[in-house]
Amino acid sequence: MSKLATLKSAATLSDLAPLLDFQPSKLAYVVFKQAAATKYRTFEIPKRKGGTRTINAPIDALKTAQQKLSTLLQDCVDEINEATGRKDRAAHGFKRQRSIITNARKHRNRRYVFNIDLENFFLPSTSVVCAAISSRTRILHCMKEWRLQ
Numbered sequence: 001m002s003k004l005a006t007l008k009s010a011a012t013l014s015d016l017a018p019l020l021d022f023q024p025s026k027l028a029y030v031v032f033k034q035a036a037a038t039k040y041r042t043f044e045i046p047k048r049k050g051g052t053r054t055i056n057a058p059i060d061a062l063k064t065a066q067q068k069l070s071t072l073l074q075d076c077v078d079e080i081n082e083a084t085g086r087k088d089r090a091a092h093g094f095k096r097q098r099s100i101i102t103n104a105r106k107h108r109n110r111r112y113v114f115n116i117d118l119e120n121f122f123l124p125s126t127s128v129v130c131a132a133i134s135s136r137t138r139i140l141h142c143m144k145e146w147r148l149q
Contacts (some may be wrong), residue, residue, distance in 0.1 A: 004076040020068040030061045070094065 016025040044052040092103035107113045
């Protein structure tokens with residue numbers, strides 16, 4: 001069965017956990033039981049042009065779950081693109097084999113490049129990762145629990 005089909009058929013945390021190489025109890029703890037204040041480490045790094053940037057980095061267990069979910073979702077997108085004949089050429093962020101470098105190459109030797117930095121774009125309260133889990137709901141119902149305030 002394809003990863004997309006397996007994900008679509010997942011109805012519980014116990015169905016999702018093996019797709020992410022997690023034991024259901026460990027995934028449930030990291031996502032639902034662990035206190036929100038302990039899920040991220042906060043620190044500052046200097047900006048090139050002065051000032052500092054606040055970083056909220058996930059703890060290792062949460063980071064691993066997020067990375068595995070990202071890989072799973074990218075695999076599903078690849079399956080969809082292959083089935084529909086679509087080619088995804090524009091996006092570079094959070095994509096396999098793409099980066100700020102591959103994005104910059106597309107704009108090399110251009111007379112003008114418009115560059116913006118969206119302040120607080122990745123604030124935890126605005127992030128939504130799909131997948132709410134309960135005994136009665138389907139898994140892809142929108143779970144904010146992955147990035148709590």
